[in-house]
Amino acid sequence: MDVERLMRDLTIDQLQNIQESLSKQTEEKREELRKMVGRRYRDVLDASKTVKRLTEVAGELAVKMETIRTVTKTATWTPPPKLPVKTETIIRYGLLQKLVPLLNDKTDGLSDVFALVLAENLHRGVSIEAADFASAGVVLASPLKSIGQLLIQHRLSLLDRLQHTLGDDTDWQSVSGLLVAIALLKQYSLEELLEVYLRARKAHIAKTLENCSTLLSVIEEMKKTVECVDDVFGRGAAICSALAVVTxxxxxxxxxxTVVQFQVSDYSKQLRAEIARVNGSYSKSKAQLSEEFVEKQATAWIEALCGSLETRLRSMASFFEKTADIVDFVVAVDDIFGTPWPCVASNSAVYNQLFGSSLLDRFKALTKIEVSALERQLREKAVHASMTNQPSLFQRRGTRFDALIASGVSQELHDAIEGVFEVLSGIIASTSKYVSIGKEADKDSLQTTLAEAALDLTKRLTEEAEREAPEGDVRNFWLTRFRLFLALVQHEPAVLCQCMGRNTEAIIGCNKLLHTAAEKSLCNFMDAFIAETVAQSKISLMPEYVASPVKFLDLAQEVEKHKLAETDATTIEIPTQLSRFYFAFLYSICAKTNTYAVAHLFTRNVTTHVSKVLGQILAKSLIEAATKAATDVPMILAQVLFDAKTLFFMFMDPGLLEAVKIVEEKLDPINRAVLVEPLTKNAKLYVQRTTMLFGQLQVEPITASGQPADLPDSYTSLIDITPFITNIPRLPLIPGMSVIEQQTSPEDAKRKKKAAARQAPKNEGTLPHASSDAVIGSLLGAKQNISSLYDKFSTNWFKN
Structure with missing residues (x-):
């Protein structure tokens, strides 16, 4: 540190701070030095005491050594008395006394057995010379007897411990050592040792299974066993090498x-001789066993183990509660059997011997259980889904056409069906997975079981619907069933087909069951629905109205003034419209079926059934009306005849022909001959023009591409071609009409005026003079010309 530079560059305060810091560091160093000197001083004092004590001990040892040397020089040696016992026997007895304490030291099986065999040899040699000890006055009978009993007990306990340890072990090195120990202890051959090991492993696996072990652990233990057998007795031949080393x-x-570690050389020599005797005590063949014999023994062991564990394995297989759990287990088992098992002819044979058909049978049972659970789930979800509140097919303010509603299935039901069939798809996937990795010979029968379960599910759903029909709300019940079957048919046919596999007959049968059940449910719904509509309609009043001319005025409709061909002045009145009660009845049915969004789903079978039911109901009503119709009013008879013919063209019921026959019998023959042809023609025209309304109720509706060209003017001049019914929504505005009128050329306008002028006198000549038809027309609110119809609307209406 340059003091002069510091004095020149730093201030006084900085120099003072440096001085204080240096003073503080000096004190700290001084304190550390003081503590270090104190510790070293104490160490020096302790060392000096130790040196002093060593000096004293060395002095004492020197004095005693001098004493010994003095005594040795003055003493005389006398030889010991000669005993009648051999020196080897005495040494053996001494070695035996040293080995007995080692028997209690449990190190490893081979060391314990070697010590035991060595002790038994020494005990046997000393026991033979026990009489010589007795003649010399030394009594060894009692100690040798105690040692003999100890050796016997130790042999039994050691053998039991070795077998127990052998059953728990699958490491080839440990197993080889234990088997060599047993071979020395029991003098077993290699064949017997193999049997001992397999028997110990079997007992261990059975005990493990009793302690709630898993099936996978049992299979893994079996594989480890055969692998160890192959390493020890088979291709590895570890037991032969181990025996060669030990012998x-x-x-x-x-x-x-360690017994002769501090003994004289005589003891060491005797111990080596005894060890060599133990090494040569194993007299069996050490040649390697043949692979065929090892494989045969391993196969027999697997068969015996599987036979003894069959009941327990089947009970453990019953613990599986889902097909997916069995598939996961089979996948894990497949990983174990994926690599070849040594000493075994085939992995599949081991699999079949172990499980047999227990897993397959359990999988079949679970398949049926899960499909039945799906059935219950499907019923519950179908009931809770808002199926009866089906939205309208054509919504007034809908942004787009809903294909799901058009299919006749609500969103709630669709979601319920989709969720249920996701579970069913999982069962299908589990079945396919099991079939692909399973090792059973008849594993393909799982597909048959699944197909039968799915077909039984369909049968129960379709057959129990008849038994579950309630007595109250029948209509909604059958509507619910119909939509359920419809959802199954339309939305999940592929899943059901996958359940059937390649069984074409089952697929066709399932499809037929669902279609038949859907049609039958819809027919039952329509029956209940038609019955309610009949009860709400007024067709039962039709006989009363046609029996009274005054009441019939309420049902009178606009008629056609048909000219007879022979004369120009004679006209007859031909009905053109269905009676209001019948029209309202059919219209109500069509409207409500569209409200429930089922009309567009009618199949030919359903349409045939509905047409038949309606034909029978209407025929019954018309037969009664024809019977009670007033005979003196031709217009009533003509209307009833028109209704019967029109409804016959719609529904083709023989009862309607009977009604026609009753009316024709009441008509005058001349009137009948005049009316038949034009009335039949008008009936057909009416059926054609109402096809858009009532065609869905007819099996073969009469349709026409356009208005016939040969219609008489008396028919085309009619204004109303359908009965007048109140509270019918008006058509929306037509904003483009004014544009069309403005684009009409002056020539077209003049041509239209001339045609109207020519047509006006002609129409005026055909108008009735104060007839009852005028009164009926005024009651119905129907005018007789197109100009009066135009007056109904404001001139500004077409311009909006």
Whole structure:
């Protein structure tokens, strides 16, 4: 540190701070030095005490050594008395006394067995010379007997421990050592050792299974067993190598040599001789077993194990509660069986011996259970879905056409069906997965089971609908069933077909069941619906109205003034419209079927049924009306005859022909001959013109591409071609009409005026003079010419 530079560059305050910092550091260093000197001083004092004590001990040792040397020089040696016992026997007894404590040290199986066999050999050798000890005054009978009992008990407990440990172990090194120990202990051959190991493993696996072990762990234990057998007895031949090492003269565990660690050389020599005797004690063949024999024994062991565990394995298979769980288990099992099992001819054979058909049977049972659960779920969701409140097919303010509503299924029901069939698709996927990885010979029967379960599901849904029909709200019940079957047919046919697999007959049968059930449900709905409409309609009053001319005035409609061909002045009145009660009845049915959004879903079978029911109802009404119709009023008879013919052309019921026959019998023959042809023609025209209204109720509706060209003027001049019914919504405005009128050329306007002038006198000549028709027309609010119809509307209406 340059003091002069610091004095020159720094201020006084800075120099003072530096001085204080240096003073503080000096004090700290001084304190550290003081503490270090104190600790070292204490160490020096302790070391000096130790040195002093060593000096004293060395002095004492030197004095004693000098004493020994003095005594040795003055003493005389006398040889010990000669005993009648061999020196080897004495050494054996000494070694036996050293080995007995080692028996309680549990190290490894081979070391314990080697020590036991060595102790037994020593005990046997000493016991033979026990009489010589007795003659010398040394009594060893009692100690040798105690040692003998100890060795017997130790042999039994050691053998039991080895077998227990052998059953738990699958490491080939450990197993080889344990088997060599058992071979020395029991003098077993390699064949017997293989049997011992397989028996121990079988007991261990059975015990493991009793302790709620999983099936996968059992299979893994079996695979580890055969792998260990292959390493120890098969291609690995580890047992042969281990026996060769152990039977090599001079080999012994390290702990045995500790017995003579501080003994004289005679003891070491005797111990090595005894060890060599143990090495050579194994007299069986050490040649490797043939692969065929090992494979045969392993296969027999697997068969015996599977046979003893069959009941337990089946009970464990019953614990699976879902098909997906079985598939996951089979996938895990497939991973275990994916690699070849040594000492086994075929993995599939092991799989079949282990499980048999237990997994397959359980999978079939779960398939039926899950499909039945789906049926219950489907019923519950179908009931809770808002199916009866089906939105209108053509919504007034709808942004676009809803294809789902057009299909006749509500969104709630569609979602319910979709959710249920997602679960069914999962069952199909599980079945396909099991079939692809399963090892059973008849695993393809799962597809048949699934097909039968799906077909039974369809049968129960369709057959139980008849038994579950309530007595109250029949209409909504059948509507709900119809939409359920319709949803199954329209939205999930592929899933049901996948359930059937390649069974074409089952697919056709399922499809036929659903279609038939849907049609039958819709027919039942229409029956209930038509019955309600009949009860609400006035067709039952028709006989009363046609029996009274005064009441019939309320039903009178506009008629056609038809000229007879023979004369120009004679005209007859031909009805052109269906009676109001019948029209309202049919119109109500069509309107309500469209409200429920089912009319466009009619099949030919449903239409035939509905047409038949309507024909029977209308025929019954018309027969009664024809019977009670007033005979003296031709207009009433003509109207009833027109109704009967029109409805016959619509529904083709024989009862309507009977009504026609009754009316024709009441007509005058001349009137009948005049009326038949024009009335029949008007009836056909009416059916054609109302096809858009009532065609959905007819099997073969009469249609026409356009208005016939040969219609008489008396028909074309009619204003109303349908009965006048109140509270009918008006048509929307037509804003383009004014534009069309403005674009009409002056020549076209003049031509139209001339045509109207020519037509006016002709029409005036055909108008009735104070007839009842005029009164009926005024009651119905119907005018007799086009100009009066135009007056109904404001001239500004077409311009809006």
């Amino acid at each position: 090599e003269p001079g080999w012994c565990p390290d702990q045995i040599m």
